[in-house]
Amino acid sequence: MKFSEHWIREWVSVEYDSNIITEQLTMIGLKSLYIVKVNGVFISCIKKIINYTDNLKLCIINDGKQFWQVICSKNVTVGQKIAFAKIGTVLHKNLKIINKDFYGIESWGRFCKYSEINLIGVNDIILFPKDAPIGFDIGKLKNVIDIECLPNRSDCLSIRGIARELCAINNLTENHIINTVKNTSKFSYSINIEVPKYCPKLYSRVIESINVNTPTPWWIYKRLQISGIASVDIIVDIINYVMLELGQPINCYDLNNIKGNLTVRMAKNYENIKLLNGKNIKLKEDTLIIADEIGPLNIAGIIGSNRTKINKNTRNILLLSAFFTPSIIEGKASYYGLYTDFAYRYERGVDSEMQNIALERITNFLIGSGGGSAGNIINIEVKSYLPNKRIINLKFLHIKNLLGYHIKKNEIEDILNRLGFKIIKKNIKFWSIKIPSWRFDISITEDLIEELARIYGYNNLPNSNPKIQLTPYLNSESIITKDQIYSQLISRGYQEVITYSFISPKLHKYLQPNIYTPIINNPISKELSVMRSSLWPGLIKALIYNLNRQKTRIALFEIGLVFIGKNVENVKQVEKLGGIFTGNRYIGGWNLNNYKTEFVDIKGDIEVLIKLCGDFNSWKFKYAIHPALHSGKSAKILRKNKNVGWIGALNPTISYYFGLPFESFIFELDLAYLVKGKIPKFNNVSRFPEINRDLALLIKKDLSVSKVIDNIRSKAGKYLIELILFDVYADFYKGYNSIALRLTWQHPSRTLFDKEIEELVNNILISLKERYGIVSRH
DSSP states (O other): OEEOHHHHHHHSOOOSOHHHHHHHHHHTTOEEEEEOOOOSEEEEEEEEEEEOSSSOEEEEEEOSSOEEEEEEOSOOOTTOEEEEEETTOBOGGGOBOOOEEETTEEEOEEEOBTGGGTOSSOSSBOEEOTTSOTTOBGGGGGOEEEEEOOTTOGGGSSHHHHHHHHHHHHTOOOOOOOOOOOOOOOOOOOEEESOTTTOOEEEEEEEESOOTTSOOOHHHHHHHHHTTOOOOOHHHHHHHHHHHHHSOOOEEEEGGGOOSOEEEEEOOTTOEEEBTTSOEEEOOTTOEEEEOSSSEEEETTTEEBSTTOOOTTOOOEEEEEEEOOHHHHTTHHHHHTOOOHHHHHHTTOOOTTOHHHHHHHHHHHHHHHHOOEEOOOEEEEOGGGSOOOOEEEEEHHHHHHHHSSOOOHHHHHHHHHHTTOEEEEEOSSEEEEEOOTTOTTOOSHHHHHHHHHHHHOGGGSOOOOOOOOOOOOOOOTTBOOHHHHHHHHHHTTOEEOOOOSEEOHHHHHHHOTTOOOOBOSSOSSGGGOEEOSSSHHHHHHHHHHHHTTTOOOEEEEEEEEEEEOSSGGGOEEEEEEEEEEESBSSSSOTTTTTOBOOHHHHHHHHHHHHHHTTOGGGEEEEEOOOTTEEEEEEEEEEETTEEEEEEEEEOHHHHHHHTOOSOEEEEEEEHHHHHBOOOOOOOOOOOSOOEEEEEEEEEETTSOHHHHHHHHHHHSOTTEEEEEEEEEEEEEETTEEEEEEEEEEOOSSSOOOHHHHHHHHHHHHHHHHHHHOOEEOO
8 A cells, every 4th residue: 555654644643754654664564665756747837839730739838937848749728737847857667858859849848648657547648636736746746655564454454544553653643533524415315235244334325416527636636646546536536535544445326327226235146237447247146236226236345337437417426335244255356357446455354333434534525625415324234243342351471471571561551552452351460452343353362462562562572592492302103204104105206295275166166065164264366265175176286287387297295284164163174195196107118108007006105105004904995986086996095994085086077177188096195094003013933834825716896806805814814924916807707807816824833734724715715605706716
């Protein structure tokens, strides 16, 4: 936000110059910059015009000190006030004014356009209001303090908000009073609110017989230019002025073009509105609008319609000053591509007690400048939907523990009072603090302590060396470290990525439609407006990024937090390991290029990690369907029969949506279950020989091999030391697959006899036949 020091001094009597003010604001968290002025451009008045040629005019102008002659090709008239740059002046982008000769007549300077001196307006000659002072140095319009306001400090998007901060720093009080306006008209307008939870407060007022053709006063024009807002007409300019001054946007309608009663409601799907900028858009059902009997007049908190905009024939206007719930505005400006000053403020939050004050302020200006009669202020308010009055308990000991410094109690109370916080109760241990309506960023005790540190001065807090406990940390041998997981995956060709915790709602709906995840109040953009409930969205975006750069073999993994839960209060944070793989299994090699990655390859990568924990037999892969995975290539990952992850090929519909050229495999599992290992126990190495038996079995295609293996283990006796699936012959027989397994037995203290092994093998075959109808293939 940009503003001049003169405007801020009307609200607070600061004795310091602009440089010190910017330094003070920066030190309390509002990064500020003092912009240097442009020299050599002055407001001048055209005194005489001589038609020199068909296209050129010789203009005699006065800059308050002397007369100058300027050749101009534009259509100007006597009495107009323009921006004049004399010879030698350097304008924006190093444009230097030089002496020019037009058919024997010299031009001693130039009439400047908006773009040439970096002001806001159409790219034409600047024409100032009639009351603009001749000889005024245009450079003073560029004596600007520019503040970078943090997303959570929308209370500082106004002159009044900045004034509050300066008052708190310098222990001053505001010296500005806003007067009420006496009603001289009985006219009002009926408004109905269908959705009070999104618009719990609305003030309205009618002003009749206003002169919209009144020129905008110079002092308003000047301040709008400094703040980067172009002058339009007296009504729009005053609305913008009050928005900058108080932070409250106000909607204005040409009353004669409203048909029937106004209603604040949700838009109907694909309802059409023609905007102020002439653009036609179709609305979504989740968009809040203000409409009359014909249709939408305003996208609430963003922009108005072309139908009721102010024009040169406007005489009667309706003003609306509303409080909209920020959540209903968030993301709408981004969705519709309408980045307005109104939306910027409403989606971050406006003061819920500023609506009446702003309406009185704008009425004062409008009647004082354009005349007219003001009607009664009509107030609609549903208190149950307004922001709750927050009260926070602040413990004295907590302040010392958090800041590491003892601030005196009387200083704490003084700072709180200066910031507008009201102490409603106190004792020797704590204060109960009522938070003002404009500070919606204050919600917990730590926020209050941060405010104390800001105003007390970070540079006034003493330096102290941290105390570090250097006692060695006891690590359990049963815990698998992340470094071990990193090493294994990297050795198998994966690369680590770190992705955003914020994702697109559409991407979340595709991949995790049945899981709730928190919605962000002030998102960076609509595409980053929900917290991730899985690592897959980030991994897929990273995959697409690499595919777009001609990479064909991509193996990525990430370890990070996911967030599950509908409400912020009960959000569960879970650390997970996720991975994605597409392309060839191996890098290079003339005989390996055609070996595409398959489900079993990714399953093998996970099994390598599982073996790190020393409890391999407690893990299983069980066929199951997941909306993000291929229905024929997906499985749950179980540990001790508890679902801890998923693995599979990406759903073809999702692959098609993202334009993925190759089949992609993804996996994800809870890291807590993977790192929790089992300490191995030493067994004596047997001196006796192993005995092997190979089994070739015919099994139904829809039967899980893991069930077969579990059945074999249960019948193979306690001396089975290894069971390996070493061959699969798919479609060996109609409806059957052939699998080959190798079983290995070894006794710790004697030699096993063939008779014992044959008995175990027979028991296995009998059990398989009885339970699954499996027969041995000879």
